[in-house]
Structures are given as C-alpha cells and as structure tokens.
Amino acid sequence: MHKPSSSMTSPIRMSERVDSRAENRAESRMDEFDDLVELLLAYSVDTTPAAQAMATFIANACMGDNHLWQDMQLANRGALSELMQTHYPTLAAKNIGDMKWKKFFYKQLCEREDIMICKSPSCAICTDYHHCFGPEDAAS
Numbered sequence: 001m002h003k004p005s006s007s008m009t010s011p012i013r014m015s016e017r018v019d020s021r022a023e024n025r026a027e028s029r030m031d032e033f034d035d036l037v038e039l040l041l042a043y044s045v046d047t048t049p050a051a052q053a054m055a056t057f058i059a060n061a062c063m064g065d066n067h068l069w070q071d072m073q074l075a076n077r078g079a080l081s082e083l084m085q086t087h088y089p090t091l092a093a094k095n096i097g098d099m100k101w102k103k104f105f106y107k108q109l110c111e112r113e114d115i116m117i118c119k120s121p122s123c124a125i126c127t128d129y130h131h132c133f134g135p136e137d138a139a140s
Contacts (some may be wrong), residue, residue, distance in 0.1 A: 035109050036058070036062050045089065062102055067102070068100075069101070077101075091108075
C-alpha cells in the first residue's frame, strides 16, 4: 500500500484551505455588502420587508464576478435597468450616461465617502470609459 508523503496536501486539507480563503474574502467584503444594502435602502421607494430583501439580493449579486444582471439571473441589462427605475427611481435617475450598474453603485459609495477613484475629472475624457459604459452582452 502506497502511503502519501507528508509534503503532499490531502484533498481534505486543500478543501479546508479553499473554504478558509473564501471565508476570509467574504468577511473582508461584509462592510462593502452592508454599504451597498444601505445605499439601496436609502433610495428605495418603500421600507417594507420586501424592499429590504430586494436590497439584500442586489447587494449579494454585486459580490459576483459577472455583470450584475447576469449575477441576478435576469434576461438582460434592460431588465435590471427597469427594476432599478421601478424600485429605486431617484438612484436610477442619477445614473446619467447609463453607467454599468455595479460600477455605478461603487462610484456612489466612493462619492459618499469623498473618495475619488476615477482617473479623470470627467467620464467623457477618461481612458477607462469603455469599462464603465457601453454594451453588456452575455459574452462580456
């Protein structure tokens, strides 16, 4: 019977390490998550438990790696924009230029804290314009 060397990592230990990293990442993003929920609730059209659930759902989807509409399992970005206009009309109205929603939320959070993260004073002249604005298809 072959005995694994002590220098090899067992699948169980590897799994524990991956779980630990995910947990640490999740803990470090809790402030970010809470700030997103707070932002959304500040602009929500109502204060019902359903509004709290919607804000929590959107903030959770913001933690994903894809476009927000994809992480929310919506058909397209237009469906997300419609949702925003329905439930957060004042916040949606601030998204002039149709910035990608996730980037827009984070820009709002940074502006609330007087943190300027943008390279340029104006989006129109920024070299990263295409990262913040433009099409969001399923492939991008």
